[in-house]
Amino acid sequence: MKIRKTVSMLAAGLLLSLAAAQTSAGDTIKVGTFLAVTGPASFLGDPELKTLQMYVEEVNAGGGVDGRQVELIHYDTGGNAKEAVNFAKRLIQKDKVDVIVGGSTTGTTLAVMPLVESSEMPFISLAGAVSIIRPVKKWTFKTPHTDAMAAAKIFGDMQRRGISKVALISGSGGFDKSGRAQSLELARQYGITMVADESYGAKDTDMTAQLAKIRDTDAQAILNFGFGTGPAIVTKNVRQLGITLPLYQSHGVASKKYIELAGDAAEGVRLPAAALLVAEQLPDSDPQKAVLLSYKNKFEAKYGDVSTFGGHAYDGLFMALEAIDRANSTDKAKVRDEIERTTGFVGTGGIFNMSPTDHLGLGINAFKMLEIKNGDWSIVQ
Amino acid sequence: MSYLRGFYLLTITAAVLPLIFPDNYYVTVVGVTAALHAILAVSLNLLMGYAGQISLGHAGFFGIGAYASAILTTRYGWNPWPAILAGLGLTAVVAFTLARPILRLKGHYLAMATLGLGIIINIVLVQAGKFTGGPDGLGGIPSLSLFGWSVDSDLRWYIVIVSVLLVVVWLALNIINSRSGRALRALHGSEVAAEMMGINTTATKTGVFVLAALIASLAGSLFAYQQAFVSPDSFSFFFSIELVTMVVLGGMASTYGAIIGAIILTFLPELLVVFEDYEVMIFGAILMLMMIFLPQGLFVGLQHLLRRLTRDRRTAIDAAEAGESGRGAA
Numbered sequence: 001m002k003i004r005k006t007v008s009m010l011a012a013g014l015l016l017s018l019a020a021a022q023t024s025a026g027d028t029i030k031v032g033t034f035l036a037v038t039g040p041a042s043f044l045g046d047p048e049l050k051t052l053q054m055y056v057e058e059v060n061a062g063g064g065v066d067g068r069q070v071e072l073i074h075y076d077t078g079g080n081a082k083e084a085v086n087f088a089k090r091l092i093q094k095d096k097v098d099v100i101v102g103g104s105t106t107g108t109t110l111a112v113m114p115l116v117e118s119s120e121m122p123f124i125s126l127a128g129a130v131s132i133i134r135p136v137k138k139w140t141f142k143t144p145h146t147d148a149m150a151a152a153k154i155f156g157d158m159q160r161r162g163i164s165k166v167a168l169i170s171g172s173g174g175f176d177k178s179g180r181a182q183s184l185e186l187a188r189q190y191g192i193t194m195v196a197d198e199s200y201g202a203k204d205t206d207m208t209a210q211l212a213k214i215r216d217t218d219a220q221a222i223l224n225f226g227f228g229t230g231p232a233i234v235t236k237n238v239r240q241l242g243i244t245l246p247l248y249q250s251h252g253v254a255s256k257k258y259i260e261l262a263g264d265a266a267e268g269v270r271l272p273a274a275a276l277l278v279a280e281q282l283p284d285s286d287p288q289k290a291v292l293l294s295y296k297n298k299f300e301a302k303y304g305d306v307s308t309f310g311g312h313a314y315d316g317l318f319m320a321l322e323a324i325d326r327a328n329s330t331d332k333a334k335v336r337d338e339i340e341r342t343t344g345f346v347g348t349g350g351i352f353n354m355s356p357t358d359h360l361g362l363g364i365n366a367f368k369m370l371e372i373k374n375g376d377w378s379i380v381q
Numbered sequence: 382m383s384y385l386r387g388f389y390l391l392t393i394t395a396a397v398l399p400l401i402f403p404d405n406y407y408v409t410v411v412g413v414t415a416a417l418h419a420i421l422a423v424s425l426n427l428l429m430g431y432a433g434q435i436s437l438g439h440a441g442f443f444g445i446g447a448y449a450s451a452i453l454t455t456r457y458g459w460n461p462w463p464a465i466l467a468g469l470g471l472t473a474v475v476a477f478t479l480a481r482p483i484l485r486l487k488g489h490y491l492a493m494a495t496l497g498l499g500i501i502i503n504i505v506l507v508q509a510g511k512f513t514g515g516p517d518g519l520g521g522i523p524s525l526s527l528f529g530w531s532v533d534s535d536l537r538w539y540i541v542i543v544s545v546l547l548v549v550v551w552l553a554l555n556i557i558n559s560r561s562g563r564a565l566r567a568l569h570g571s572e573v574a575a576e577m578m579g580i581n582t583t584a585t586k587t588g589v590f591v592l593a594a595l596i597a598s599l600a601g602s603l604f605a606y607q608q609a610f611v612s613p614d615s616f617s618f619f620f621s622i623e624l625v626t627m628v629v630l631g632g633m634a635s636t637y638g639a640i641i642g643a644i645i646l647t648f649l650p651e652l653l654v655v656f657e658d659y660e661v662m663i664f665g666a667i668l669m670l671m672m673i674f675l676p677q678g679l680f681v682g683l684q685h686l687l688r689r690l691t692r693d694r695r696t697a698i699d700a701a702e703a704g705e706s707g708r709g710a711a
Contacts, residue, residue, distance in 0.1 A: 075654060079614075080614050081518055081612040081614055081615060082612075082615040089406075094406040107518055110517060110520050110610060110612075111518060113610075114521070114610055131517075173516075
């Protein structure tokens, strides 16, 4: 019978794939990760994966943790949320990892959170949004600074300079929108009123129309929350229009690429960024300096220019491994408790102090206020 | 009823698998995804394989179902069941309104129009951030429960989604083997000829388009409850293409072919993960080889192959027997 044949084929196919499933158990510590190594968010996932691989190798060469070797199991999500859920399931149920450090983007992190919570798996996310840790979820932690912290840092600096009227201009991406919302929400706390709220599209090549409108307001400074090429164009347009107001950018442009794109127009622009960018300029008394320089030199020796994103992976990995070390086991509940008890952990993003009510553990002083001078970063004192 | 024989076997296979492997990752996790894809592929196959109407926007209807359920349960506190119905209702309205103008087109133009439809739905999901949560997606979706039986484990989801798949397959088989099924195939052959035979082609096309959309919407709702999270990239144009690939790979105009296509496209990437960087390359090579050597699709192609093999053996046996009797006579 035609149909019977086909169905037996179907069953055979299923059994074949089942046979391919193998389970391995060892005495290694298994760290699972899922990152956007390819796709539009690869600028996040790529340095994160390189960092994890480099340091797992180093830890193993040094004898592992508690005498146990560390095994890194990684999957590439391409930034796709559905893939992330599938891979997280695979990590938890098939690979049976002890802890997950991953999730390059906010979307992939939020997607796996229900799963992580219900399967009680300690999870350290490497994504930005504040919604990952607010409200606090029992099993989820994160290492990158939030956009709310960036906004707070900027407003703090404005306050010191006596600026109270600000014009906001932002892009249409997820990062831009979240940053815009946080800025509007926080401004009042710092006695700042937003006199303009302009936006531009992801592919726009000219923002003079929006900036001309801003010029006609009584703004004392311009704040641009954005990512990619947009902020560089805004920076150029501001100078072309002869606007002399102070220009603030977000941590979204904290890479050399921005200075290259904006050129001379970037002179005097201020932005909050992690200390990694200015590691050499930190005073020797800064507790972070040794960690930052060590990470930066190792990464640059092996892969080239360092980015703050890889640093988030460094922070996540060592926070997890130190927690396992302190717990003296890979019992998930104990590891989770130890991650929550992390205090004084010196990472690349800042000094982390976790608590049951704070699963990020960074204050806004983890950000440094930078100003671009002579085509390079300098710390604003 | 002979055409349901394969269905019974499918049912038995689906029922036995979790009994033998109750906690196997490939059955209860990947298997559930494969079953969900199979539901979508079977519904798309009704439209593409049988009626010959290409749709590159099927993920859009999948998305409408998923987001209707997600939004109504999280933002308005609805019970998941009426939310599924609301999703189906919305899909029916959208599909029915669009069916007439869209299905008037043929060939490339139809492909373009459905492509546009899928992309528009995706853009709405991204831009209507107030309701849909924008590009970051929407979380905290409650799970289904049936008379106090909460669908909260992978095994339970297997039972629910595979049951729905079986119902959809049963429905598809019955439609194909009925008068409307014959009408669909006539339409595929030649629309003019079908009309000459007294088939209301417009009504038939609209009917199958809406039905395929409704099944996709139902699958979308189940997907939302199962994942507890939805984001627009699950319903992008690329997913529509993946669904079309499943149908074509398995073999057009064959319900089992669509299921096989869905199973292969779900399991292959899962098994190829071990190759890491070469995964995509090997995946592409396998698809290419399949399409070169089995252009009618895996299901139909393998059937032909099997039949030829058995026929060859039979003729060989016949020849041997003939030789034997000849020698005996001599």
